[in-house]
Amino acid sequence: MLFGYAWDTSSNWAFAVSILPILLQGMIVTLEATVLGFFIAAVLGLIFAVLRAVPLRLVSWPTIFIVEFFRDTPLLIQLFFLYFVLPEYGLLLPAFLTGAVALGVQYSAYTSEVYRAGLEAVDRGQGEASRALNLPPAHTFIKIILPQAIPRIIPALGNYLISIMKDVPVLSVVTVVEMLNVAKIIGDRTFQYMIPLTMVGALYLIMTLLASYLVRTLDNRLPTQGIPLK
């Protein structure tokens, strides 16, 4: 019995059918963590990308170091660090939030690269031309550079969204009851690991195939020349 659903161990199929709603409850948590983690990664990555582009080395070099550090250390250790060290300094977050922050921190390193590459891929001539036309720098960035960078940024961000989804099971170590943890609990109670774990794998496959299909559709729909910002 979990989340109010009982399982039926009379046959393999009955068992699989009876635990499906329980796993779907876990899937909701997985998706919530994915979305929140992605949101944090997208915002934090943007901050890093901007700080990195600051001409002052006192700002840009530490940023480069931090991004490299976040990228080269395992999510699991970052998660443990946040989960065990932050409370010692009086910051007590619920496990789910800690997990989402850890995902956001880890992937901010990747998203900041995406922003940087996207901005750098815009032809230099575009910026130079708008300067020649005497447009103010803010205007140049928002109206000229950014709209052309967005079509390159969005598909890459979409791929990291999928990666984040695949990393959510790591949060189970700090007691977040996402899909894999649900399957593990069912396995611990019924001694049947094969069926729940295989189902989690299959559900993951469905989620990632669907997500990558959506990203590809979006990629095809995006105009290659740029998106007008209103």
Add this chain to the structure above:
Amino acid sequence: MWDYLPALMQGAWITLELTFWSTLAGAFCSFFFGLGRGSRNLLLKSVSVAYIEVFRGTSLLVQMFWIFFALPLMGVRMSPMTAGILALSLNIGAYGAEVVRGAIQSVIRSQYEAAKALNFTPRQALWFIALPQALPEMLPPFGNLIIQNLKDTALVSLITLSDLAFRAESLRNLTQDSTTIYTLVLFMYFGMALMLTAIMKLLERRVGRWRGTGAR
């Protein structure tokens, strides 16, 4: 702080061992299935596509738990070390296979045409013409995958292997000194990653000489 180092170092050694073996096995999977995906043999091709899709489409932790908890119920028993290496290498191999496929495809068509004109068999064209040119293209993404693999080894601590992450966790249980331990461990992983990056950079420089079109 220095009291923790011997235990953590032992863990770091296990982590490096895991990284080494799973990278080696993963590289084998990458080439086998990456080339298999482009094969004309329908069986090999579909097996390769299925492998790549399944292992890239699911979570590494799910794969690891499946191998460690579910497989023994089917009578396949293995040590945590074997299970860890198997899961890591199959996972990273699927990503690597896509790298291999992409690099082979990036070799320009006229190279194949020239090989055909010179009476090379398709196999010879692959081994002696396409692969040497594709290899330099593969190395930078492979470097990223190796770092990814190093980070992923931390997950084996969840299937009871006493790697660096596992040692950190047991030390924390013992001493409750989480700040020092986890800061130390973060920097140890960072150091190992920098070391691997440096090795890959050296390798890239060596293999980079093969780059370019035509003769060596």
